[in-house]
Amino acid sequence: MATFDLVVRGKLVLENEVASGEIGVKNGKVETVSRERGTLTGARELDFGASYVFPGFIDAHVHCFSNPQEGFIATSAAAAAGGVTTFFDMPYDLPHPVNHLEQFKRKVAQLEQEAMVDICLWGTIAKTGGTDQIIPLAEAGAVAFKMSTFETDAYRFPRIPDSEILKAMELIQSTGLVAAFHSENDEIIADLIAEYKKANKVYPRAHMETRPPVTETSAVLKLMEFAYWTGVKLHIVHVSHPRTIDLIKLFRNLGVHVTCETCYPYLLLDVRALDEFGPKAKNNPPLRNPEEVRGLWEHLHAGHIDMITSDHAPWGAEHKDIGKENIFLAASGLPGVEIIGPLMFDSTVAKGRLTPVQFARLMSQNPAEVFQIPGKGKIAVGYDADFAVINPEEKWTLDETKFRSRSKMSPFHGKQVQGKVVHTIVRGTTVFDGQEITVTPGFGHFVPGAAVKKSASGRM
Template sequence: MSQTLTVTGQRVLLPDSLDPRPATLTIESGKIVAIEDGWRKSDIDAGSYILIAGLVDAHVHLNEPGRTAWEVSASSLFSHSSDLSFFHQGFWTGTRAAAAGGVTCVVDMPLNSLPPTCSSANLDLKRAAATNQCFTDVAFWGGVIPGNQHHLRPLVDAGVKGFKCFLIDSGVEEFPCVSEEDTQSAMEILQDLSTVLLFHAEFDHAPSQPAQPPQPSTAYNTFLQSRPEKLEVDAISLITRLQQRYPALRCHIVHLSAASALPVIRAAKAAGAKLTVETCFHYLCLAADHLPDGHPEFKCCPPIRDDTNRQLLWEALLDGTIDCVVSDHSPCVAELKHIDDGDIMGAWGGISTLGLGLSLLWTEGSKRGVSLAQILDWTSKKTAEHASLHHRKGALKVGFDADFVVWDPDAEFTVTKESLHFKNKLSAYEGLNLRGQVKQTYVRGSLVYDSTASDAFVNPPVGNLL
């Protein structure tokens, strides 16, 4: 957009302040070009609501191309057959849901799309699938799998923000886990590049154990016992040991769930390791103690653990051991989730969260005295830094993209299927009462979501591929 736009509000949360204050932003060509203290008559007035920077969700599975049905329930496939917009899957539905939750940029994981983003040719296919479909800006992670080391440098040149690998079975055959030798080969190549290596940090190297009496596959505790905290502790111990050989390369732990791994992380950081860590909304807002059996919508890998563990994760987030919070939005078709038979052990492991994260953290964080500024630090500033987008995303600053959200901190709502904007309406949060709600979301100065409009997504998608 080339025209000048002014945005004002009585409560604008700027990066140099813990509390919102009156301010006015001037926007040209989608960038913030000036910020002045005080309210004045403007094109957009947030009024008494809070104006905040858009969130950057650095861990999202949009599953396109190849598994676009995973953003939609199979039962809906025929009931919506006359709705042409329904056939836009993956990027279309996922980024709409993100925008409804105040997310203005997502970083897409290399799986579970087909093919996975493990070569520059596959990245081209993903970019083609995403073109003209995105309501938020979208960046991309690449993948490390056995034997693709020669693709890593070309992927960096093609613009991926870093690389994801698994130290345990990923759940999809086209994205196999890496061995210690594979990991070292990748680190050898990546250590001289401006990039980051992300780890799904579960490592199961124990010999097979004697058969145990069968446990009910519908019991959450059966699943919890199958993914003990030791898998995460062992993986992070391996990662920090390998990192000592390649100290120039930043490594990142995705979706940390096990608090027992925190001492290993603290020791590595204290020793100067370039190590960053994320956790997820579900690990901070849900606890295994309160999860019902026969409900696979709560299954994710690693698992949601007990309430004591959850409190330790909050403490680690507050003291800086954990750097940021992401969704790990990972939908699938209803059949794979085994909702009908409640088979948790057989169900796909993933929780759909896009659109709810800010409200979840505000609701739960308020009980702990957490400020909105802290939440934005974890979900916008730090996630932008993690994905090397900190020069343009993550704050209301001059020179940055004009990504902003009009936020009502006092609104209360109940999560229902109808309130979810991703197509596969299976949520671990259904029925939860939340506080704080997005009124409007703007990407580079363009309105992409308006909760007050009859059609909340009245404008066409404006998202760029970064």
């Protein structure tokens, strides 16, 4: 009888089935998967009974440093408590975005000192003249490149001109990595906001009214046509409207390699949350009408959405409360890396809307495959022993004051949730025991992107 470093028992959510079995782990990797219990022994054994053992969740859209008070320590602790074993940190850091090699190297060094789960890093480019950094960033391990057609900040989060987007796409295509975009039409939005401000229409719902669906769909259309001509792998982040998915399906049929994500707020909230919570529910793109949310769910059930992400944006009260009388003054974004797993489980598996296997594909397998992260996203031999354990029967109340993130504001505060993360394991080590974070900063690893291997083999 084989002896392992760790044996994990429970309802294993495998690639194509749920099996009551056990996993043998050695040196941080899955060495065997048994579809029965009691056949494996380990130096450490964890029996989770009827709880689901999912592959560790992968959140491809997290902002650790848009609010520099957050950082890797708080975010990775929040991730561990939410069953997120790997996340991708966005490049729009304050004070300096990750748009050149030296900044990227500094961030990797900080990550290795502070992370408590595994982390991939996005790269980006400057507004103009920055495409020469794409190959160096890819070779240094950027997981993908994020750009925007909307200008949040001319330096930190700029709108990239079309000519630069085309240059960037051609270079990114040569690396084999993904070009991802925040897709909103800057000109239309800026004009509408100016009109609304002039008319003193600054109530919460004005945030949605100044970002109508056409501002998303028109931006996505342009990017997919650019991807058609450059051959790049395109990813559309935080899709908020079902018509965007209709257009993505059309361009997929035309041969464009385009994937997409939506975020948990677009599935679980609608514009009425802006009326009720004001700045707490403000994010970009905005929350949509109830019938449009239903359309997103239809696409999710049909398999047209590749993954669900949090777009974790950890703003404090000082960034949100200033918009109570004028919604345009408030920062955009919600915290989410700690709550996306249980909230989505509650709204899907617990209610019979998705199977555990479908849930695992959206939350783990698809992000790993879209962004080409080997050894992550599945419970399979040779893969990292990354697991998120959810007790499907446990009911609890979400409390924003207990978030490990520095952001303590959520429109989901007080929500009753069925399904609780009771254990999180990264590379065979418990990082969250259901109550406390059990590792120290520096346990987490930097996970380099796929272009590093290409570079090493001389193919890039």
